[in-house]
Amino acid sequence: MKELLKKMFLVDLIDGLRVTFRSQAPRKIYTEQYPAERPRVAERFRGAPRLNVNPETGQTLCIACDLCAVACPEHLIVVSSERNPETRRKELTNFTYDISRCMFCGSCEDACPTDALELTQDFELAGYSREGMIWDRKMLEEGPHPTRYKW
Amino acid sequence: MTMTDTFLDSTELVLNMGPQHPSTHGVLRVILKLDGEKVLGTDCVIGYLHRGVEKVAENRTYAQFNPYVDRMDYVAAVSNGLGYCLAVEKLLNVEATPRAQAVRVILTELNRIGSHLLWLGTHALDIGAITPVFYCFREREESLKILERYCGARLTTHAFRIGGLQYDIYDGFQKDVLGFCDMLSPKLDEYEELLTGNRIWIGRLRNVGILNGDDCKAYGVTGPVLRAAGVQWDIRKAVPYSGYEKYDFEIPIGRSGDTFDRYLVRMQEMRQSARIVRQAAENLPEGPITAKVPKIIKPPVGEAYVSIEAPKGELGYYVVSDGSPQPYRVRVRPPSFINLQALDRMVRGALVADVVAVIGTLDIVLGEVDR
Numbered sequence: 001m002k003e004l005l006k007k008m009f010l011v012d013l014i015d016g017l018r019v020t021f022r023s024q025a026p027r028k029i030y031t032e033q034y035p036a037e038r039p040r041v042a043e044r045f046r047g048a049p050r051l052n053v054n055p056e057t058g059q060t061l062c063i064a065c066d067l068c069a070v071a072c073p074e075h076l077i078v079v080s081s082e083r084n085p086e087t088r089r090k091e092l093t094n095f096t097y098d099i100s101r102c103m104f105c106g107s108c109e110d111a112c113p114t115d116a117l118e119l120t121q122d123f124e125l126a127g128y129s130r131e132g133m134i135w136d137r138k139m140l141e142e143g144p145h146p147t148r149y150k151w
Numbered sequence: 152m153t154m155t156d157t158f159l160d161s162t163e164l165v166l167n168m169g170p171q172h173p174s175t176h177g178v179l180r181v182i183l184k185l186d187g188e189k190v191l192g193t194d195c196v197i198g199y200l201h202r203g204v205e206k207v208a209e210n211r212t213y214a215q216f217n218p219y220v221d222r223m224d225y226v227a228a229v230s231n232g233l234g235y236c237l238a239v240e241k242l243l244n245v246e247a248t249p250r251a252q253a254v255r256v257i258l259t260e261l262n263r264i265g266s267h268l269l270w271l272g273t274h275a276l277d278i279g280a281i282t283p284v285f286y287c288f289r290e291r292e293e294s295l296k297i298l299e300r301y302c303g304a305r306l307t308t309h310a311f312r313i314g315g316l317q318y319d320i321y322d323g324f325q326k327d328v329l330g331f332c333d334m335l336s337p338k339l340d341e342y343e344e345l346l347t348g349n350r351i352w353i354g355r356l357r358n359v360g361i362l363n364g365d366d367c368k369a370y371g372v373t374g375p376v377l378r379a380a381g382v383q384w385d386i387r388k389a390v391p392y393s394g395y396e397k398y399d400f401e402i403p404i405g406r407s408g409d410t411f412d413r414y415l416v417r418m419q420e421m422r423q424s425a426r427i428v429r430q431a432a433e434n435l436p437e438g439p440i441t442a443k444v445p446k447i448i449k450p451p452v453g454e455a456y457v458s459i460e461a462p463k464g465e466l467g468y469y470v471v472s473d474g475s476p477q478p479y480r481v482r483v484r485p486p487s488f489i490n491l492q493a494l495d496r497m498v499r500g501a502l503v504a505d506v507v508a509v510i511g512t513l514d515i516v517l518g519e520v521d522r
Contacts, residue, residue, distance in 0.1 A: 012348045019345050020282055030289050042296075044303035044318065073215035105218035105309045106302075110317055119303070 041121050046104040048122040049097050051140035052115065060141070061116035064090040068108035068117050076101045077108060097140055099125055100133035162186050166503075170199050174277040174507045177517030181494070181506065188502045193495045197488075200521040208481035213239050213448040214313060216478065221307040223483065224519040226269055229262035229298070230461040232311045237392060238457040238468035239313045242450035245443065249436040251315035252394040256431045257328055258301065258310055259393075260424040264335065265294040266462035267417050267424075274414070274511040275346060278355050283342055290338050297327050314444030320435075328432045332425045339421060346414075356411040360497040360509035363408050370493040374464025374486050376513060379416045380408030386460040393459075398427045410512045417514075449476050463487050463514055483522060487515040 006012070032039055041047070052061050064081035076098040081090045109119050124146070127133055135144075164187075169180040178199035184192040204223060208216045220235045221228035233255055240246065247255065272287030295305040300321055302310040310316075346352045362372065364380040377384055385402045387395040403419030405412030450472040458467035464486025473479040490513050498506045 007350070012350050016282075016345045016349060019341050023286070030292070042300040042303060044301070044321070045299065046303040071215070073211055073218055103218060103307065104304065105307075106304075106317075107215070107218065107309075 041123060043121075045121045045123070046106045046109070046119040048099070048120050048125055048144065049102070049108075049135070049140060050118050050120045050143060051095055051137065052118055053141055060092050060137075061114045062092045062095065063114055063116070064092045065113065067111040067113065071107040071111035073105065073107060074098075074101045074103065092137070095137040095140060097135045098133060099127075099135055100130055163191065168503075168506065170196075175510055176273065176515060179491075179510070179515070179517055179520070181510070183503065183506065185503065188504075190498050190501055190503060190506060193498055193506070195491060195494060197491075197517070197520050200517050202522065204522045205481055205483060208478050210477065212476045213450070213478060216481070217312065218307065218309045220483075221309060222518060223485065223522055224461065224463065224466070224487070224516045225306055226516050227262050227266040227462045228306060228308050229258050229310050230266075230459065230466060232309065233259050233393065234457060234459045234461070234466050234468045235470075236311045236313050237459065238455050238470045239448070239450065240442075241455040241457055242453060242470055242472050243313070243444065243448065245314055247315045247393070248439050248442055249394070250438045251440050251442070253431045253435050254316055254320060254440070255311060255393050256395065256398070257428050258298065258308075260428045260431075261294045261297060261328070261331070262308075263424050263462045264421050264428075265291045265298075267421050268294075270417065270462075270511075270514045271342065271414075274508075274514075275352075277507050277511040278352065280346065280349070280352065283345055286338070286342065286345075290335065293331050293334065297324075297331060300324075300327070312441070313448060315439075315441030319440050325432045325435065328428060332429045332432075335425050336422065339418060343418060353411065355504070355508055356414060356512075357409060358407075359410045359501065359505045360512065361407060361409045362493055362497050366493070366496060367408070370496070371489045372464070372493050374460070374462070374490065374514075375413055375416045375420060376408075376464070376490055376493070378402060379405035379412040381406055386458055386465055390458070392457070395427075398430045400424075400427050410508050413512045447476055449474065458484065461486055463516065463519070464490055485519040485522065487513075487517075487519040488522075491515050491520055 053059060054061060064079055066079050069077040069079050078096045079092070080094040081092050083089070084091050104119060106119055108117055164185045166183045166185055167180060168183055169175040170178040175181065180196040182194040182196065183190055204219055207219055217232065217235060220231040224231050268287040268291040272284035275283040298308055298310070299305045301324065302308050302318055362376065362380055364382045367377045367380045367382060381404050383402050383404050388402060400423045403416050403423065405416050452472060452474045454469065454471040456467060456469045458465050465484065466486055467484030469482040470478050471480040494509060494513065497509050
């Protein structure tokens with residue numbers, strides 16, 4: 001009898017609607033208006049790579065040890081270096097990083113002994129060409145220069 | 152009117168469901184043999200998402216392969232990473248430190264809750280209930296935020312390393328995790344209010360796709376599908392790994408093994424997971440986060456099999472080492488692939504709409520089925 005009355009008076013429907021209407025308040029809106037409202041990603045976020053330089057001297061922190069290239073599962077890092085005949089130390093000449101094949105696992109960052117290679121909070125990596133996805137040393141040090149459009 | 156013998160007389164119809172059908176959860180193609188609305192037989196065509204992950208493993212070092220396992224069951228990437236790390240650790244004969252084990256348990260259980268929330272939302276969407284998907288994704292977002300703050304990625308996390316962890320917990324980790332557990336319980340009540348008593352929900356799920364315990368065992372079906380059939384089997388209790396024996400939790404089981412029971416079991420499982428997370432976060436041991444593992448991992452010649460309780464069922468990793476830095480062979484026992492085999496048994500004689508409900512409730516992830 002109770003079941004029949006429950007069915008007749010649509011109790012289950014009203015129960016559900018109550019939940020729905022409880023969530024209608026404007027302060028309960030969770031949607032992010034993405035391009036207008038930037039999401040704040042976490043501090044440890046793994047995004048676009050960056051090659052750090054010493055902020056005082058402007059010299060690269062990379063010692064061309066090649067550990068990042070060895071650690072990379074996709075083999076997408078190429079470190080070129082030449083040995084300085086005076087100091088007998090390896091010096092970085094070029095560093096290429098193929099963003100299009102990267103899966104942002106962070107293995108290269110973990111392997112770096114001098115914290116030169118770092119994955120930053122920059123997450124907008126779209127580009128117009130595949131060639132443009134292969135970042136060289138200059139790009140990695142300065143960061144990408146995206147075209148800003150008016151929104 | 153007399154019946155003439157043309158192809159129109161045939162009562163059987165072959166229908167392709169998928170690979171683009173939204174309720175096949177990815178790229179599963181099911182060939183249905185129909186008599187009107189009644190399903191006479193099914194045939195699953197898989198392989199649309201095959202990437203050869205097991206073969207990739209043979210060309211990568213042990214540490215390099217670690218991010219790839221996240222791409223199999225991408226909804227519960229953390230569980231995949233845990234299984235692989237445990238298998239390689241068994242080969243190396245090392246054990247993660249107590250702190251690492253506790254953090255692993257917290258993250259794995261958070262990911263299980265996230266996986267079940269995604270399942271609940273999309274399953275309800277398949278059945279026709281639109282609202283739960285928004286609510287479930289809202290709560291799942293909170294669990295993903297904790298993962299992002301911990302390891303820097305939300306979906307394909309690469310959270311664990313062989314021998315322990317790469318990152319220690321961040322400031323406020325425990326507060327975030329406990330806050331999530333506090334928030335979850337009333338939200339689960341809310342979903343139950345929306346769904347459990349709803350007449351359409353019950354009508355669509357009750358006595359649909361029944362798979363009893365014996366059939367489950369015969370097919371090798373594991374996870375919530377097995378437990379809904381009344382079999383109390385959970386790897387976390389049966390063969391505890393990563394310190395699960397320290398936590399107090401129950402294995403929810405169902406009675407009849409129909410779709411509605413599977414729904415109830417998963418809802419209960421989320422509550423139990425929150426219970427485990429709370430226990431682990433409240434008594435997080437201090438200490439190092441990595442065990443002593445050589446820089447270049449070269450396990451001795453041998454093989455190891457480790458299975459864990461992933462959100463979908465028993466996830467097994469079988470790793471064979473020939474002493475080189477690269478695995479000789481990695482074989483994955485994916486729960487989704489094996490659970491999918493029971494689909495034909497479950498939907499034979501049912502209606503087309505029930506196929507959608509059964510696929511939804513099996514909770515398959517095609518990345519794991521195809522690998």
